[in-house]
Amino acid sequence: MSETITHHHHIKLPEGSIEKTTTTLNLGPTHPATHGVFQNILELDGERIVSAEQTVGYIHRAFEKLAERRPLYQITTITDRLNYCSSPINNMGWHLTCEKLLGVKTPKRVDYLRIIIMELARISDHLICNSVVGVDSGAYTGFLYVMQYRELIYEIYEEVCGSRLTTNMGRIGGFERNFSNTAFEKIEKFLNEYPAVLKEFENLFNRNRIFMERTIGAGPISAARALNYGFTGPNLRAAGVDYDVRVHTPYSSYDDFEFEIPVGSTGDCYDRFLVRNQEMWQSLSIISQAYKKIQEMKGADAEVYHADAPAYYLPEKKDVYTKMEALIWHFKIIMGETEIPPGEVYQSVEGGNGELGFYLISDGGRTPYRLHFRRPCFIYYQAYSELTKGSMLSDAIIVMSSLNLIAGEMDA
Amino acid sequence: MSLTNETIKARLIEKFGEQVSNFEEPYGMLTFEAPKEMNLKVMQFLFDDTELRFQFLTDLTAVHYPDKAARELAVVYHLHNLVDNVRIRFKVFTDINKPDIFTATQLYSSANWMERETYDFFGVNFVGHPNLKRILNVDEMDYFPLLKQYPLEDQTRIDKDDAMFGR
Amino acid sequence: MPRPVQFNIHPIPADTKDNISMVGAPEGHAGEGFFATKLSDVVGLARKNSIWPMPFATSCCGIEFMATMASHYDLARFGAERLGFSPRQCDLLMVMGTIAKKMGPIVKQVYLQMAEPRWVLAVGACASSGGIFDTYSVLQGIDQVVPVDVYVPGCPPRPEAILDGFMKIQDLVGQESLRRRNSDRYKTLLESYGIQ
Numbered sequence: 102m103s104e105t106i107t108h109h110h111h112i113k114l115p116e117g118s119i120e121k122t123t124t125t126l127n128l129g130p131t132h133p134a135t136h137g138v139f140q141n142i143l144e145l146d147g148e149r150i151v152s153a154e155q156t157v158g159y160i161h162r163a164f165e166k167l168a169e170r171r172p173l174y175q176i177t178t179i180t181d182r183l184n185y186c187s188s189p190i191n192n193m194g195w196h197l198t199c200e201k202l203l204g205v206k207t208p209k210r211v212d213y214l215r216i217i218i219m220e221l222a223r224i225s226d227h228l229i230c231n232s233v234v235g236v237d238s239g240a241y242t243g244f245l246y247v248m249q250y251r252e253l254i255y256e257i258y259e260e261v262c263g264s265r266l267t268t269n270m271g272r273i274g275g276f277e278r279n280f281s282n283t284a285f286e287k288i289e290k291f292l293n294e295y296p297a298v299l300k301e302f303e304n305l306f307n308r309n310r311i312f313m314e315r316t317i318g319a320g321p322i323s324a325a326r327a328l329n330y331g332f333t334g335p336n337l338r339a340a341g342v343d344y345d346v347r348v349h350t351p352y353s354s355y356d357d358f359e360f361e362i363p364v365g366s367t368g369d370c371y372d373r374f375l376v377r378n379q380e381m382w383q384s385l386s387i388i389s390q391a392y393k394k395i396q397e398m399k400g401a402d403a404e405v406y407h408a409d410a411p412a413y414y415l416p417e418k419k420d421v422y423t424k425m426e427a428l429i430w431h432f433k434i435i436m437g438e439t440e441i442p443p444g445e446v447y448q449s450v451e452g453g454n455g456e457l458g459f460y461l462i463s464d465g466g467r468t469p470y471r472l473h474f475r476r477p478c479f480i481y482y483q484a485y486s487e488l489t490k491g492s493m494l495s496d497a498i499i500v501m502s503s504l505n506l507i508a509g510e511m512d513a
Numbered sequence: 514m515s516l517t518n519e520t521i522k523a524r525l526i527e528k529f530g531e532q533v534s535n536f537e538e539p540y541g542m543l544t545f546e547a548p549k550e551m552n553l554k555v556m557q558f559l560f561d562d563t564e565l566r567f568q569f570l571t572d573l574t575a576v577h578y579p580d581k582a583a584r585e586l587a588v589v590y591h592l593h594n595l596v597d598n599v600r601i602r603f604k605v606f607t608d609i610n611k612p613d614i615f616t617a618t619q620l621y622s623s624a625n626w627m628e629r630e631t632y633d634f635f636g637v638n639f640v641g642h643p644n645l646k647r648i649l650n651v652d653e654m655d656y657f658p659l660l661k662q663y664p665l666e667d668q669t670r671i672d673k674d675d676a677m678f679g680r
Numbered sequence: 681m682p683r684p685v686q687f688n689i690h691p692i693p694a695d696t697k698d699n700i701s702m703v704g705a706p707e708g709h710a711g712e713g714f715f716a717t718k719l720s721d722v723v724g725l726a727r728k729n730s731i732w733p734m735p736f737a738t739s740c741c742g743i744e745f746m747a748t749m750a751s752h753y754d755l756a757r758f759g760a761e762r763l764g765f766s767p768r769q770c771d772l773l774m775v776m777g778t779i780a781k782k783m784g785p786i787v788k789q790v791y792l793q794m795a796e797p798r799w800v801l802a803v804g805a806c807a808s809s810g811g812i813f814d815t816y817s818v819l820q821g822i823d824q825v826v827p828v829d830v831y832v833p834g835c836p837p838r839p840e841a842i843l844d845g846f847m848k849i850q851d852l853v854g855q856e857s858l859r860r861r862n863s864d865r866y867k868t869l870l871e872s873y874g875i876q
Contacts, residue, residue, distance in 0.1 A: 130786055131736060132765070138738050138783060158649035159783045160738050163815035165634070166658060166665050178812065185740040201540055229743070248750035255747075265747075266836050267740055328595075331570055331623025342595075349598050446540045447572075447591060447602070458572055460591070475572040475591075483626045509739045512649055512780075650817060651782045658816055667816045672809070 123151050128497075130159045136233060137508025141485070141497075148493050153486040157479070161512040168472040172437025173199050173273065174415070176472070181267040183474060184510040187226035187453040188268050189218045189258065194450035197352055198459040199273045202446045205410045210398060211275040212354035213391045214406065217288065218261065218270065219353075219450075220384040220391075224295075225254045226453030227335075227377040230505040234374055235306060237502045238315045243305050250298055253291055260284035274414040275407025285392075292389050299385075303378055316370035320488040320500035327368060330487075331480040334455025336504060339376045340368030346451040357394075360387050370503040377505075412439045437467030454478050454505055478504075478511040516564070516597040518543040524565060528558055535604075544602040552588075552605045553615045559592060559601075560620060567592040567601065570617070573627035575635045577609075579661050585609035586635055590617070607637070616642040634659035703729070724854040727771070727797075729759040731846075731853065734770035736790065738777030741804035744836040745776050753839035758846060767793040772849060773826075778806035779819045791826045792875065796861045799849055802828045803842055805835045827869055 128141040138159035144151040164183070168176050180195040181188040193215050200207065207215075228251055232244035255265040260283050262270040271277065306312050322332075327340040337344055343362045347355045363379035365372030395403075407414050415434055420427035433439055443465040449458040458475030481504065488504075489497045521543055525533045533555065535546040547555050559567040572591040579585060584606040593600050607614060616639040617624040628639045629648040636657035639645055647654065656663060666673075706725060708717030733755075737745055749755050749763070764770040767790045779787055791800070802822055805811035808831040810820035822828060829852055832845035860866055870876070 130783065131790060136737075137742070158647075158651075159780055159786075160778055161649040161780050161782065161817045162778055162813045163658070163665070163817050167813070167815055170665055182740055185743055229746075245751050248747065249752060252747065252750075252752045265838065266744055326622075328569060329622045331621070344595055349595075444539050445544075445602075447542060447600070449571075456571070458591075460572060460574065460589070462576060471576045473572070473574040479626060479630075480623050483623065663816075665816065666814050667818075667820075670814075670820050672820055673814060 121146070126494075130156075136502060137506060137511070139482070139506065139508060139511065141501075143494070143497065145494065150489050150492055150494065150497055153489055153497070155482060155485055157482065157508075157511055159512070160508050162509075164474065164513040165472060169468055169470070172435065172467050173441070173469075174435050174437075176469075177271075178267070178269050180474075181269055182509050183476065183513060184226065184452055184454060184457070184478075184507050185267060186229050186507060187222035188266065189222040189270050190226075190450060190452050191457065192268060192270050193219055193353070194448065194452070194457055195459060196271055196273050197450065198446060198448040198461055199413070200408075201448050202442065202444055202461060202463060203273065203410070203413055204442075205274045205408050205413060207274055207353070207408045208402075208405050209354060209357075210395060210402060210405050211407060213395050214276060214280060215271070215353050216355065216358070216391045217388050217395075218258075220388045221254050221257060221288075221291075223453055224381050224384050225251055226505070227381050230453075230503070231302070231306075231374055231377050234316070234370070234499065234503050235312075237498055238312055240305065240309075240312070243302055247298065247302055250291075250295055253287065253294075257284060257287045257291065260287060272407060272414050274410045275405075277415070277418075279404065279406045288388070288392060292385065292392065296385060299378070299381055306374070307378070313371060315495075315499060316374060316503070318367075319370045319492060319496040320503070321367045321369040322484065322488055323368065326484070326487070330484040332455070332484070333477050333481075334452070335373055335376045335380060336368070336481055337455065338362060339365035339372035341366055346449050346456050350449065352448070352450060358387050358390050370499050373503045441465060441467070449475065452477065454507065454510065455481070457510075474513055476510045476513055478506050479513070482506055482511060516594065516599050518599075521565060521599070521601060524562070525555075525558075529555065542600055542602055544604065546604045546606065549588075549605040549607050549614050552590075552603075553617065553620070555603065556590065556592070556617060556620055559603075565594065566596055567594045567599075569593040569595050570621040570623050570627075571600070573617070573624055573631065575631045575637055577635060577660050581606075583608045586612050586637055588614055588631065588637060609636075612637045613640050614638070615640050618642060633657070636660070720856070720858045721854075723858065724856060728850040728853040731758075731760050731772050731799075731850070732762050732764050732770045733760050733772040733774050733801075733846075734764050734767055734790075734794070736773060736775045736777075736787065738775075738779065738783065739806070741776035741807070741836040744839060745774070745803070745842065748839040748842050753843065755843070755846070758843070758850065760846070767791075768795065770794060771797065771853075772799045772801060774801045774803055775807045775822050776803040778804075778811060778813060779822050780817050781819050782817075784819045784822075784825050787822055788825045788875075797853075797856070799829045799853065800826055801830050801832065801845055801849055803832045803845065804837060805833055807831075808833060811835060825873065827873060 123144045123146050126143045126145050128143055130138040130140045140156040142154045164179050167179055177192050177195055180191040183191045228247045232247050235243040258268050259265055260281055262268050322340050324341040327337050341364055343364045345362045360383045363376050365376050416427040416430050421431045441463055443463050445462040447460045449456045455477030460473040461469055462471040464470040488500050518538060522536055532551055533545050533547050537544045559565050571593045574589055576587045586607050586609055587604050590603045614637055616628060628642055631637050632645055633647045633649055706717045706721035708715055802808045807822050810818050830845050830848045832841055834841050
C-alpha cells in the first residue's frame with residue numbers, strides 16, 4: 102500500500118481494491134435481547150442493516166391441533182399460554198367465544214369484574230414491555246422498580262383464582278367464586294399506590310435525553326403500511342389509527358365506561374412507549390370506574406358472580422365434593438358431554454398486543470372441529486424487516502423489544 | 514347510511530352473479546363462498562369499492578373437511594371494514610389433491626405469513642407467493658400435521674405409555 | 681414516593697429469635713493462624729455461592745424467572761448476581777420453558793459450548809417432560825438431548841420453587857468430588873447423549 106500513502110497522512114485505498122460486501126449476523130434464538138425465541142438473520146453493511154430475515158417457530162406447541170382433542174373447558178389452560186404476560190385476557194376472550202357459541206348472557210357484575218381483571222392484565226403486560234425497552238436501552242432500574250407492582254397484580258390474581266401467571270381464570274358465564282374481601286382490599290391498595298409509581302416510571306424515561314435519542318426515529322411505520330400489514334393494538338395506535346376492539350366491537354360491557362384511546366403519529370419506538378404508558382393510565386381509570394360501580398351495586402345484584410347456565414357453568418366446588426348431582430354435572434361439563442350447538446363463531450378481544458381473535462368451528466361434538474387463534478404478534482412481526490431497513494444494529498434491538506413480541510403468542 | 518349485511522350481499526350478487534353463493538349469517542357475520550379462481554377478484558372488489566371498503570385482512574386460515582369430496586380444504590378469509598365497522602367471512606374450497614389458490618400478498622402484506630402458516634399446517638399451495646416454505650414446524654417435516662388423519666402426539670416418543678394416558 | 685411496598689396487608693411480625701441460619705465453615709482442623717480442610721469442600725463452598733447462571737428462557741417459565749430475578753424474590757442473594765448470556769462464561773444452564781423440536785439442537789449446542797464443570801437445571805414441566813404439550817412438535821423433556829441435574833416441576837413453578845431448585849443445585853455443587861468430571865461413570869453418561 103506504500104504508493105497510496107500520501108503526504109496528507111490519510112490512507113486512501115485504490116479504487117476497486119476492496120469489494121463492498123455485507124456481513125451476515127445471526128441474531129439467534131437465544132439472545133438476551135430476544136425476549137422469547139425467535140431468530141433474525143441480518144445482512145449488515147458496517148452497522149447498517151440491509152435486510153433482515155426472520156425465523157419463527159422455535160416454540161411451536163401445536164395449540165390448534167391440541168384444541169381439537171380437548172373439550173371447551175380444557176382449552177382454557179392452553180389459551181393461558183398464548184400471551185403469557187396477560188393470560189387473564191386470553192382466558193376471558195376464550196370464555197366470551199364460548200358464550201357467543203352457546204348463547205350464554207352474563208350479568209353486569211360479572212362483566213365489570215371481568216373488566217377489572219382484564220385491565221389489570223393489560224397493565225401487567227404493558228409494564229413488562231416498557232420496562233424491557235428500558236433494559237434494552239441500558240436502564241435496568243425501571244424494570245426492577247415496576248416488577249414490585251407486578252407482584253401486587255399477581256397477588257390479586259392469586260386471591261381470585263389461585264395462580265400467578267398462567268391463571269386459567271373464570272368459567273363460561275362468570276367466575277368460579279366471588280371476589281373475597283381481601284381481593285377488593287388489594288385492588289383498592291393497587292389503585293391507591295400505583296399512580297405514583299407510574300408517574301415515577303414516566304419521570305425516568307419520558308423526557309430522558311438518552312432514551313429519547315435512542316428511540317425517536319427508530320423503526321417508524323406509516324398508518325397505511327401498518328394497516329396493510331395487519332397491525333393492531335398499541336403498535337397500530339402509535340402509527341396514528343385509533344382502532345381498539347374495546348370501542349369498535351364492545352364486549353363484556355365496555356361501552357358502559359368512559360376512556361380515551363391514545364394515538365401516536367410516527368409509529369416509532371418512542372410513540373409506542375408513550376402510547377403504552379398512556380394506555381396504562383386509561384386502564385387505571387377504567388378499573389376505578391368499574392370498582393366504584395361494583396361498590397354501588399345493592400342487594401342480590403351485589404352477590405352474583407356467574408350467569409345462570411347450569412349446562413355450561415361448572416357447579417360450586419363445595420357442592421361437587423358433597424352432592425352427587427353436582428359431581429355428575431361437573432364431570433359431564435368438563436368432558437364436553439353437554440349440548441354444544443354446531444356453528445362457527447369469531448370473537449375478538451383487545452389483548453395486550455392487539456386484536457386477539459378466536460375462530461371456533463363446532464360440529465356439535467365434544468371438542469371443537471377447528472379452532473384458530475388470530476394472534477397479533479405473529480401478524481405484525483412480518484413488518485420487522487421493513488421497520489429496520491437502513492437502521493443501525495442497536496436500533497434493531499430496540500425495535501424488537503418495543504414491538505412487544507411474545508414468543509408464545511407468535512408460534513402457538 | 515350504514516353498511517348492512519343485505520347491502521353487501523346485494524352488491525356482491527350484482528357484481529358476481531351466480532358465482533358467489535352460500536350466503537349465511539352465523540352469529541351476525543355475513544359468510545359467503547366463491548370458486549377458488551375468483552378469490553382475488555372478489556377481494557379486490559371488496560377492497561376497491563368506495564362503499565364496501567374492506568381494507569383490513571383480519572385472518573386467513575384453512576379448515577379440513579375429509580368427508581366432502583373434491584372440496585376438502587376450505588381457505589377462510591376474515592375481512593374487516595374499519596370505517597363502518599363491519600366484518601365478513603369469505604371462503605373458497607379446493608380439492609385436496611390439487612390445492613392451488615392464488616395468493617393475496619399483493620393486496621394485503623399481512624397475508625404473507627398467514628399463507629405460509631396455512632401451507633405448513635394443511636398443504637395449501639398459494640400460487641405466486643414470494644416465499645412459500647414452512648414457518649412454524651421444522652423444515653424437514655414431510656407431512657402436513659393439521660389434516661385430520663394425522664395424530665396429535667409424536668408417535669416415536671418412548672417415555673409416555675399411550676394406554677395409561679387414555680389414547 | 682410509596683416505599684416500601686407492603687404486600688401482606690395484614691402482616692404478622694416475623695419471629696427472628698433462633699430462626700436465622702448462617703453458612704458455616706466446612707469441617708476441618710483449626711489452629712493458630714491456619715485452617716486445614718478438604719480441598720473439595722473449599723472449592724465446593726466457593727463455587728456454590730457464586731454460580732453464574734445462563735438463563736435459557738423460552739416461554740412462560742421465563743416470566744416467572746424474571747419475577748425471581750426481580751427484587752421481591754431476589755436470586756442475587758444466592759450469589760447468582762451476574763447472569764451471563766454467553767455460555768462460555770457460565771456454570772449453570774437454566775432451561776425455562778417449552779423446548780420444541782426445532783429448538784432442541786440449539787439447546788445441545790449451547791450445552792456443548794459451556795466449559796466443565798457445568799450443571800443443568802430444568803425449570804418447569806415442559807423442560808422436564810414436555811408438560812401439557814404432548815404434541816408432534818414439542819421435545820418431551822430436555823433430558824432427551826442434554827443430561828439434567830435438577831428438575832423443578834410446576835406450570836409455571838412459583839419463584840420459591842425455582843429458588844428451591846437453585847438451592848438443590850447449590851447442594852450438588854458444594855458436595856461434588858473433584859474427580860467426578862474425569863470419572864468413567866460421567867464419561868458414559870455423556871456418551872449416551874452423544875457428547876464427547
